[in-house]
Amino acid sequence: MSRKDDNSDKPRRSAYDKALGLLARREHSRRELGQKLRQGGYGGEEAGDALDRLGAQHYQDDDRFGEVLVRSRAAQGYGPVRLRAELKSHGLPDARIRQLLEEAGVDWAESAAAQLRRRYGAKAPADPAEKARRAQFLLRRGFPAATVRGLTHAEVDELADESD
Structure with missing residues (x-):
């Protein structure tokens, strides 16, 4: 008998057991767990009850x-x-x-500078196009436009950063 045939005879895991198994691997948000349970075919009420129970037990926070x-x-x-x-x-x-x-206690400017050094080394940018490449790299990594501008001296569009 194939392995697939063996699995079809097993009773389906409860939404609670499935979510607990996911949480055993790594932390998940409530929304993320709910989405995974729905994708796994669990109904909204069963998934909601499982998430409520996990939250009450402090397994999901x-x-x-x-x-x-x-x-x-x-x-x-x-x-x-x-x-x-x-x-x-x-x-x-x-x-x-x-x-x-x-x-978090992170110095975001220092973190951005470290990313620049890691990616491009200590060498100064050769031309404006290189400055722009470095600025785009930092913006893609999620650093504020003001921080990027300060480090790269590149012209950065204010619209690139909605949090400033």
């Missing part, structure tokens, strides 16, 4: 998720604009996002 995500992404060299957008996509409220970014 959006605050803890946000702290882990900010710490991880900041260590990877991403800036606050990108972090804000990612946290917002996970359903965290704006006030909590601001608080998480403030509490």
Whole structure:
């Protein structure tokens, strides 16, 4: 008998068990877990009940998720604009996002400078096109336009950064 045949005889895991398994691997936001459960074919009420139970047991916590995500992404060299957008996509409220970014204790200008050194070395840009490339690199990583302008001395469009 094939492995697939064996699995078809198993009872389906509950939404709670499925979500708990996902949380055992890494932190998830409530929104993210809900989406994964719906994609797995679990109904809205069953998924909601499972998420409520996990929250009550402190297995799922959006605050803890946000702290882990900010710490991880900041260590990877991403800036606050990108972090804000990612946290917002996970359903965290704006006030909590601001608080998480403030509490992170990251010197965003130093982080941006470190990303420039890592990517381009200590050599100064040769021409305006190179300055623009470096500025775009930092903007894609999610650093504010003012920070990028200060580091690269490139003309950066204010619309590139909605948080300034």
